[in-house]
Amino acid sequence: MSGRDAPPVLEPAEHDLDPVAPFVSAFVVFADFITTFCRVLDVAGNWNRLSDVAARHLPRLARQSQTRAWLIVLMLNAKAFNQQARLDEASRAIRETLTLAEQAGDAKALAMARTVRMDILNDSPVGARRADLLRLFEETRAYALSGVDPHMAQMRLYEMAAFWRQEGEVPRARELAGEILAHGREHDDLRARTFGGWIMASITAMVEEYKATRDFANEAMRDALPGTMDYTTAQAFHAGASLMLGTPSMTAEELLALSEARLEAGDTTMAIIGAFYASGTLFSEGRVREALAALTRTDMLVRAGCEWGLRQQYLIKRGESFLTVAGLLPGPLPQPRLSLQEIPAALGLRLRAKSLARAAYDELERDFDGGHGIHRARVDLGRGLLAGRKGRSRIERARDIFRAQEAPMLVDLAQRVL
Numbered sequence: 001m002s003g004r005d006a007p008p009v010l011e012p013a014e015h016d017l018d019p020v021a022p023f024v025s026a027f028v029v030f031a032d033f034i035t036t037f038c039r040v041l042d043v044a045g046n047w048n049r050l051s052d053v054a055a056r057h058l059p060r061l062a063r064q065s066q067t068r069a070w071l072i073v074l075m076l077n078a079k080a081f082n083q084q085a086r087l088d089e090a091s092r093a094i095r096e097t098l099t100l101a102e103q104a105g106d107a108k109a110l111a112m113a114r115t116v117r118m119d120i121l122n123d124s125p126v127g128a129r130r131a132d133l134l135r136l137f138e139e140t141r142a143y144a145l146s147g148v149d150p151h152m153a154q155m156r157l158y159e160m161a162a163f164w165r166q167e168g169e170v171p172r173a174r175e176l177a178g179e180i181l182a183h184g185r186e187h188d189d190l191r192a193r194t195f196g197g198w199i200m201a202s203i204t205a206m207v208e209e210y211k212a213t214r215d216f217a218n219e220a221m222r223d224a225l226p227g228t229m230d231y232t233t234a235q236a237f238h239a240g241a242s243l244m245l246g247t248p249s250m251t252a253e254e255l256l257a258l259s260e261a262r263l264e265a266g267d268t269t270m271a272i273i274g275a276f277y278a279s280g281t282l283f284s285e286g287r288v289r290e291a292l293a294a295l296t297r298t299d300m301l302v303r304a305g306c307e308w309g310l311r312q313q314y315l316i317k318r319g320e321s322f323l324t325v326a327g328l329l330p331g332p333l334p335q336p337r338l339s340l341q342e343i344p345a346a347l348g349l350r351l352r353a354k355s356l357a358r359a360a361y362d363e364l365e366r367d368f369d370g371g372h373g374i375h376r377a378r379v380d381l382g383r384g385l386l387a388g389r390k391g392r393s394r395i396e397r398a399r400d401i402f403r404a405q406e407a408p409m410l411v412d413l414a415q416r417v418l
Contacts, residue, residue: 031061031069038076045229047080047266054080071101071109075116082120084266085305090120111143112152118159122166123307125367133163154180154192158199165203166309168373170405173203184223194224194234201237206313207374207407210332213241229270232262236270240277243284244332252281256294263301269310272301276314280321286336288345312368312375319360319382326353328385330416358386374410377401381414392418 034057041050054077061070078093094117101110114136121129121136137160144153161176177199184192197220204212220234235250236258242249250258259274275298282291295318302314323329327350338346361382364370370379377398384391384398399414 027064027066030057031064031066034061035069035072038073042076042079043228043230045083045232045262045265045267045270047083048264049266050080051077051084051266067100067104068106068109071097071104071106071113074100075109075113078113079116079119080266082116082123083268085123085268085307087120087124087305091124094120107143108149108152111140111149112155114140115152115155115159118156118163122159122162122309125308130163130167133160150183150187150189151191154183154195158195161199161203162309165206166312168371168375168377168405170203170207170374170407174200174406177203190223191230194220194230196220197223198230198234198237201234201241205237205240207405208244208332208409208413209407210241210244213237214245217241229267232258232267232270236273236277240273240280243277243281246333248281248284250277250281252278252285252287252290252294255281256297259297259301268301268304268306272298272306272310272314275301276317283321284333284336286338286342288338288342288349292345292349312364312371315360315364315368316371316375316378316382319357319364320378322353322357322360323382323385325349326357328354328357328417329382330413354386357382361386374401374405374407377405377410381417385417 034053038050038053041047041053054073058070058073058077061073064070074093075097078090078097081087081090081093094113097113098110098117101113118133118136121133137156140152140156143149144156147153157176157180161173161180164170164172164176177196180192181196181200183189184194184196197216197218201213201216201220204210204216217234217238221231221238224231224234236255239248239250239255255274255278259271259278262269262274263271275294279291279294279298282288282294298314299318302311320329324331361379364375364379368375370376380394380401381398384394387394395414395418399411399418402408402410402414
């Protein structure tokens with residue numbers, strides 16, 4: 001069952017649920033079906049469809065005296081808006097959910113809504129998000145530790161791990177992701193093992209521990225249902241790690257198809273990651289013109305709107321990729337042989353590589369203040385390389401931060417260019 005095939009099993013029934021149809025007058029049947037359908041769409045990662053379903057049925061849910069189904073669908077729709085990079089709509093929807101949950105005294109809905117609020121804050125460029133995230137993490141602690149809702153508890157840990165990952169605080173991110181994995185292994189919880197596996201894959205990929213990334217992604221794929229968001233996310237990280245290890249597991253065409261499918265579903269994050277890995281695959285094969293087209297697609301998706309941390313990570317990898325083309329930063333893969341048709345594009349890219357890298361770092365320092373933790377170190381590494389001999393102190397500073405952040409592969413990389 002795939003994420004795109006599973007929801008259509010419920011599609012005919014959903015279309016029969018006309019808001020005024022007499023045969024669905026029993027509200028409990030209607031509410032149970034809509035909440036189940038929206039949960040299925042959320043697990044599948046089909047967030048565009050989820051928003052369509054919510055728009056159709058939220059008015060009827062809002063007219064009922066029972067609020068639980070209304071709150072759940074409203075909350076899932078806020079999450080869906082966020083995944084689609086519709087951040088203003090996501091913020092409005094989650095604020096409404098929080099207010100209603102507090103008024104209803106619904107502890108479960110309130111805890112979940114606060115967790116979704118953490119998700120939206122993580123993806124938004126808001127100045128106060130650090131304080132807000134830490135506050136929400138504490139406000140949800142008691143409910144998470146009660147054991148009433150293990151999935152909510154895992155989501156809460158993920159959101160804090162994602163925050164520390166975006167802050168460049170690798171040990172803190174690893175610790176929280178490890179808690180999710182440990183819970184999954186100790187309680188034979190497949191969802192937690194899957195969830196924790198791809199989260200850990202995302203962290204290890206960021207610090208270029210590609211063997212570990214591949215192993216964590218493999219574990220997640222083994223336990224996930226193919227076609228779900230969890231499986232697809234793990235599959236993308238597995239593909240990226242396998243590429244960097246010189247043993248590609250997906251073709252560029254497959255990665256571009258994955259990108260297109262995820263974009264159609266409203267998953268901007270995986271659409272961007274799939275396109276970026278496709279570009280890397282094409283470069284590794286010497287298909288320079290196609291690689292540049294895939295990179296342009298990636299850039300367009302990022303500029304159209306995506307989560308804040310992903311844009312930061314994309315700019316870092318974009319800058320480093322151009323430094324590799326310029327011959328300033330060692331790459332993980334050997335240089336491919338180029339056909340005669342590809343040489344003009346390759347030469348043109350080489351001539352522009354330093355200026356393209358510099359532009360990426362300019363954007364990072366303008367919009368992210370250069371980043372924090374390991375991200376700041378990667379900007380220092382890039383700037384140091386562009387500065388030549390004058391940049392040695394920045395590279396040394398980057399190396400020391402990599403060491404403090406327990407990122408040995410990046411320590412080695414910095415040491416190699418000193």
